[in-house]
Amino acid sequence: MHRNLRPFVNDLVVRAAVAAVVLVLAAIVMHVVTRGAALVSWDFLTTAPRAAGRAGGIAPVLVSTAAVTGVALAAALPLAVGAAVFLVEAVGPHTVAARLTRGCLGVLAAVPSIVFGLAGNMIFCDWLGFGFSILAGGLTLALMILPIAACVAETTLRMHGEDRRAGYALGLPQRRIVWSIMLPAAAPGIFAGLGLGFGRAVAESAALIFTSGYVVRMPDSVFDSGRTLAVHILDLAMNVPGGDGNAFATATVLLASVAAVVALFTALDGKQGRDFV
Amino acid sequence: MTSSQTIISRPPRIRLFRGPLALKDAVFVVVLWASGVLAIGAMAGVLIVLAIGSAPALTEAGLGAFVADGDWYPTAGEYGLVAMVAATLAVSAGALAVAGPLGILCAVYIRYYAGDVAGAAFRVVLMTLAAIPSVVYGLWGMTVLVPHIAAWQPPGTSLLAGVIVLSIMVLPTVAVLAEAGLRQLPASLYLGSLALGCARHAAIKRIVLSSAKGAVAAACMLGLARALGETMAVLMVVGNAVAMPDSPFASVRTLPANIALEMAYAIDVHRSALFVSGLFLMAMVGLLLVLRRCWGGADAPQS
Numbered sequence: 001m002h003r004n005l006r007p008f009v010n011d012l013v014v015r016a017a018v019a020a021v022v023l024v025l026a027a028i029v030m031h032v033v034t035r036g037a038a039l040v041s042w043d044f045l046t047t048a049p050r051a052a053g054r055a056g057g058i059a060p061v062l063v064s065t066a067a068v069t070g071v072a073l074a075a076a077l078p079l080a081v082g083a084a085v086f087l088v089e090a091v092g093p094h095t096v097a098a099r100l101t102r103g104c105l106g107v108l109a110a111v112p113s114i115v116f117g118l119a120g121n122m123i124f125c126d127w128l129g130f131g132f133s134i135l136a137g138g139l140t141l142a143l144m145i146l147p148i149a150a151c152v153a154e155t156t157l158r159m160h161g162e163d164r165r166a167g168y169a170l171g172l173p174q175r176r177i178v179w180s181i182m183l184p185a186a187a188p189g190i191f192a193g194l195g196l197g198f199g200r201a202v203a204e205s206a207a208l209i210f211t212s213g214y215v216v217r218m219p220d221s222v223f224d225s226g227r228t229l230a231v232h233i234l235d236l237a238m239n240v241p242g243g244d245g246n247a248f249a250t251a252t253v254l255l256a257s258v259a260a261v262v263a264l265f266t267a268l269d270g271k272q273g274r275d276f277v
Numbered sequence: 278m279t280s281s282q283t284i285i286s287r288p289p290r291i292r293l294f295r296g297p298l299a300l301k302d303a304v305f306v307v308v309l310w311a312s313g314v315l316a317i318g319a320m321a322g323v324l325i326v327l328a329i330g331s332a333p334a335l336t337e338a339g340l341g342a343f344v345a346d347g348d349w350y351p352t353a354g355e356y357g358l359v360a361m362v363a364a365t366l367a368v369s370a371g372a373l374a375v376a377g378p379l380g381i382l383c384a385v386y387i388r389y390y391a392g393d394v395a396g397a398a399f400r401v402v403l404m405t406l407a408a409i410p411s412v413v414y415g416l417w418g419m420t421v422l423v424p425h426i427a428a429w430q431p432p433g434t435s436l437l438a439g440v441i442v443l444s445i446m447v448l449p450t451v452a453v454l455a456e457a458g459l460r461q462l463p464a465s466l467y468l469g470s471l472a473l474g475c476a477r478h479a480a481i482k483r484i485v486l487s488s489a490k491g492a493v494a495a496a497c498m499l500g501l502a503r504a505l506g507e508t509m510a511v512l513m514v515v516g517n518a519v520a521m522p523d524s525p526f527a528s529v530r531t532l533p534a535n536i537a538l539e540m541a542y543a544i545d546v547h548r549s550a551l552f553v554s555g556l557f558l559m560a561m562v563g564l565l566l567v568l569r570r571c572w573g574g575a576d577a578p579q580s
Contacts, residue, residue: 006476007478014382014385014386014390015386017378017382018382018383018399021379021406021448022402025406028414032413035420079312079319082309082312083315083316086309086312086313091313100317101316107320111323112533112562114506114533115327115555115559116323117537118326118536119322119323119327119330123326150316173299175305203409203410230411230412233412234412234513251413254410258410259405259408261408262401262405266404
């Protein structure tokens with residue numbers, strides 16, 4: 001009798017674990033959205049915060065978020081594509097140079113975001129003299145999303161090995177093969193990788209609080225400090241009594257933008273079944 | 278334009294110092310290698326800057342002060358990091374103790390229980406969990422979890438709250454990487470054990486999971502690395518008092534939270550002491566990476 005029950009118990013444990021995970025996700029999303037959605041309106045998105053964020057909207061925060069993530073993606077794109085093309089084209093897959101590069105990217109991927117914040121603060125704010133600015137924050141994030149974007153770009157480039165060999169068979173020079181064959185073929189994957197990076201960048205707060213800072217004014221240029229959505233939520237939740245309502249509203253906006261990214265990523269890259277961790 | 282003669286006779290892989298090279302190709306090769314070096318430089322740069330930032334405090338107080346001092350008053354010459362290291366380990370280990378088994382069960386579900394549609398749907402759930410920003414987890418923890426714990430054991434902001442929030446955040450990492458490890462096993466392993474009359478649960482427990490031990494351990498290591506480095510969600514729910522974690526309901530402060538809390542106003546040696554906090558954190562993560570390499574699991578797809 002005891003032995004006969006065991007398969008059922010085991011199945012039950014597996015399914016219970018899965019159900020628990022789904023329920024937790026639903027509970028968190030529902031909680032945030034039910035408390036935040038009612039406050040999100042056109043006005044909320046287009047007006048400046050008042051009373052330290054308790055009232056008013058998030059317009060400058062949205063602009064800063066777009067600027068920081070824009071700088072991050074613009075800086076990460078050439079770095080990541082360059083590293084990926086280097087790994088595919090310039091060195092053999094098992095050479096020392098390839099292993100070293102891949103190892104370094106692996107270590108970079110494991111560096112905690114707060115350490116990126118420390119390094120970014122010293123390199124970009126102090127040494128390069130950008131101060132607390134959107135540029136400093138964006139460049140710090142670019143370092144952070146470099147490994148993941150490079151990894152996605154590399155796997156995508158390797159999928160088009162046949163096109164590459166065909167190019168070489170036609171006697172094309174290497175730079176033609178990269179520019180005209182491999183990069184266009186791999187473009188969807190490269191942009192999917194950047195989408196992944198965007199998801200990371202827009203969710204990040206630890207690397208930004210002392211690189212792009214938390215000034216809430218509308219930024220005039222990339223040399224101004226500006227707070228992103230995630231930093232705004234953090235500030236409202238931790239430092240502003242009575243800021244909860246707008247914190248949830250901002251979180252709803254943030255969740256919506258992240259959901260859009262996940263959907264876009266799945267649409268661009270879903271057939272490959274890659275993992276989004 | 279280069280002559281067609283050189284184009285056709287060129288070997289497939291261009292080497293820097295061999296054979297005739299058109300100028301454009303040479304520039305291209307230089308750019309290619311430069312971007313490879315940049316990738317290496319990015320990692321080296323981060324670590325070197327961390328070391329440079331830590332140097333003033335390490336020369337002034339010495340590494341021993343960070344280990345031996347009992348308290349953390351960096352402006353008064355007390356640099357003890359031990360309580361915070363212990364708190365970081367406690368929160369992360371607690372999170373892994375919850376998320377590890379759950380994540381492995383989730384991986385098993387996707388691989389051996391769910392059909393195609395259910396499996397894909399559950400993967401979307403995991404990806405969504407992975408994509409939710411940590412401040413949103415923190416906000417949820419502050420407004421839902423902490424009051425519940427406070428009603429039971431005040432003050433609510435506690436190690437326990439940190440463990441719960443962190444375990445939810447680490448779960449997708451463990452699940453997805455463990456699933457990737459299971460996927461790499463030959464199908465004959467599972468099907469063969471079924472054909473030999475193994476029940477499904479026995480085949481999974483005895484055959485599949487024990488064959489994928491390395492990959493599963495590596496997934497857990499990476500999950501633990503994520504947990505160690507998580508800043509904001511933990512900072513928002515653990516209370517941030519510098520103390521040894523002596524009870525699940527005690528308020529503690531983790532290393533990343535320490536940096537995030539004090540960096541805004543720290544100067545001179547205090548600021549440098551925060552870089553040393555980062556160095557300790559990085560050392561813990563580095564140790565995990567070495568362990569993971571030793572176990573040699575599946576390479577993380579994108580980690």
